[in-house]
Amino acid sequence: MSCHTLIIGGGAAGLMAAIAAADRGDRVTLLEKNERLGRKVLISGNGRCNVMNLDPDLVHFHGGNPNFARHALSAFPVEETLRFFHDLGIETRVENRGRVFPASNQAASVVDLLEDRALHAGVRIVTGADVADLRRDGGFRVRAADGRAFEADRVVLTTGGTTAPSLGGSDDGIRMACRFGHRCTPTFPGLAPLETERSALHKLQGVRVTVAAEALVDGRAVKSDVWELLFRFYGLSGPVVLNLSEAVAPLIRERLVAVRINFFPGLHANALDDFLRERWQRHPHRSVGFSFTGVLPDKVPPVLLPLLGVSPDQRAGDVSAKTRRRIAEGLTAWEVRILDIRPFAEAEVMVGGIVTDDVDPRTLESKLVPGLFFAGEMLDVHGDLGGFNFQWAWSSGWVAGGGG
Ligand SMILES: Cc1cc2nc3c(=O)[nH]c(=O)nc-3n(C[C@H](O)[C@H](O)[C@H](O)COP(=O)(O)OP(=O)(O)OC[C@H]3O[C@@H](n4cnc5c(N)ncnc54)[C@H](O)[C@@H]3O)c2cc1C
Known part of the structure; x- marks a missing residue:
């Protein structure tokens, strides 16, 4: 048989x-x-x-x-x-x-x-x-x-x-x-959203943006990807975060885990600095916040710029080179501390x-x-x-x- x-x-x-x-x-x-x-x-x-x-x-x-x-x-x-x-x-x-x-x-x-x-x-x-x-x-x-x-x-x-x-x-x-x-x-849980420390970023709940992101463990990058990020009330989601999450899931409770976000995939701080200088020379009358229109989702600059110590209402033409540099560095390497991963039901x-x-x-x-x-x-x-x-x-x- x-x-x-x-x-x-x-x-x-x-x-x-x-x-x-x-x-x-x-x-x-x-x-x-x-x-x-x-x-x-x-x-x-x-x-x-x-x-x-x-x-x-x-x-x-x-x-x-x-x-x-x-x-x-x-x-x-x-x-x-x-x-x-x-x-x-x-x-x-x-x-x-x-x-x-x-x-x-x-x-x-x-x-x-x-x-x-x-x-x-x-x-x-x-x-x-x-x-x-x-x-x-x-x-x-x-x-x-x-x-x-x-x-x-x-x-x-x-x-x-x-x-x-x-x-x-x-x-x-x-x-x-x-x-x-x-x-x-x-x-x-793996391929799951990540919970972050409570911060002003929670105001971006529902915003989607394509970013380059890296998962960091004790400051060392363990995985990176370019894909869509979705801000949630508890932290970060979207395919880029789900994909990074599997690499850090076992370490979140024991080690210092963070996600570093570049809102301008493919650009480093120097290149973004040049991009902003040129853009602000062309349109100096625009506010710094408004100057990102057409580049970033409109909800992002009013939340991120104050966290970099910059008023979104400031006239772009008046921004100093030092402040512009700070913006360029911040937006290409935004670090968010990860506190937990969402449960199995969401993985x-x-x-x-x-x-x-x-x-x-x-x-x-x-x-x-x-x-x-x-x-x-x-x-x-x-x-x-x-x-x-x-x-x-x-x-x-x-x-x-x-x-x-
Ligand atoms: C929301 C969601 C979306 C996903 N999307 C994708 C995707 O698009 N692409 C992709 O590649 N992966 C995706 N995955 C992952 C993928 O579904 C799993 O990796 C895959 O199904 C695993 O196959 P498996 O046969 O090992 O387990 P399962 O497909 O989970 O099958 C296990 C089966 O065993 C049965 N079972 C459990 N215990 C017992 C028991 N005691 N007696 C009898 N039967 C039992 C369960 O009912 C189940 O039917 C997704 C997962 C989730 C949760």
Whole structure:
């Protein structure tokens, strides 16, 4: 009789693992605790699902051992993923930064077609099955919270991370793995907004501006990016901040963490100083605040300039070179102290997870429990913002399902 593979968790990685296992001839059962598969996928990318990214560089993947992801990502690479989705019937559209979306702009298309593909491959899908216990007794024995029992030769754990708990995010799979002796790193919200010290910047609530930003730990830059910043009443959000947040999430409570913002991406203080001098020579009658019209969102100068000791009402032609220099330095290197990261409910990914040293990177099989496999976000691997987390889910799901 063919091998019976049980997949626990019907999200991105679980659906892919189920398809890979069924394609190689396993009898496959997929257990999902929600009544609907892939609820996190459904809300991803604001309901549009940034399904992958064309940039294959390993630099976009993080974790205790960043090299761990290399095998799965090359076994099921970007080109293969594109082909897979194309075969599935999903036409794709590429947006800036290599971000790939379904042409339908609907995340539901991704879940619906993956489900159709899994069913067509013979996968038995059991929803409403909240797995409460996993044991090994010769084969694997699985018990759902409602008492239903399942047996299998192989188990693939794909229960994801703890983000979006209302949609099924949980540490259930991590706890099951830990009962087998697996270790889990401390976990943190990642790709989440950052809380800052209370300051006049809170007046900019709702303002969006494209900036160059750096995440600083004890004054040292650990990650930088150019993307949109969104000011919130508690601090900073928007894609640039979400993307930086994963790099500092574990350090915020222990170290001095800050974000340095350049409101003029690509310009250093000297260049901005020259730009302002020339601009103010042309329009000396304008107030300093008004002089940024057409360059910065109009709400920004009245808030930032007073913090630099400059009245926005001052005539631009009267500003001294020293003050202009102070403005140029301030606006190209605005440092904001970070006090906390927003909770898991607001995060897109979990930082941390099952320690990868105990997992074979080529097969994603446990080194401690033969027949037990892992894929997706529950492992200590996460990606940058922009489709990299799904890429990890597809690639690792495919390998753990036996497609590698
Ligand atoms: C708001 C938001 C937006 C996002 N947008 C994007 C994006 O556009 N692009 C991108 O690349 N990434 C995005 N992500 C991240 C991405 O959704 C995850 O990294 C990805 O879904 C992880 O796949 P996974 O299969 O490991 O986990 P999941 O997709 O979370 O699947 C885990 C599944 O396991 C089930 N489960 C949990 N416990 C049990 C149990 N005990 N028994 C049975 N089933 C269980 C859950 O219900 C869930 O269905 C976003 C995340 C969020 C929260």
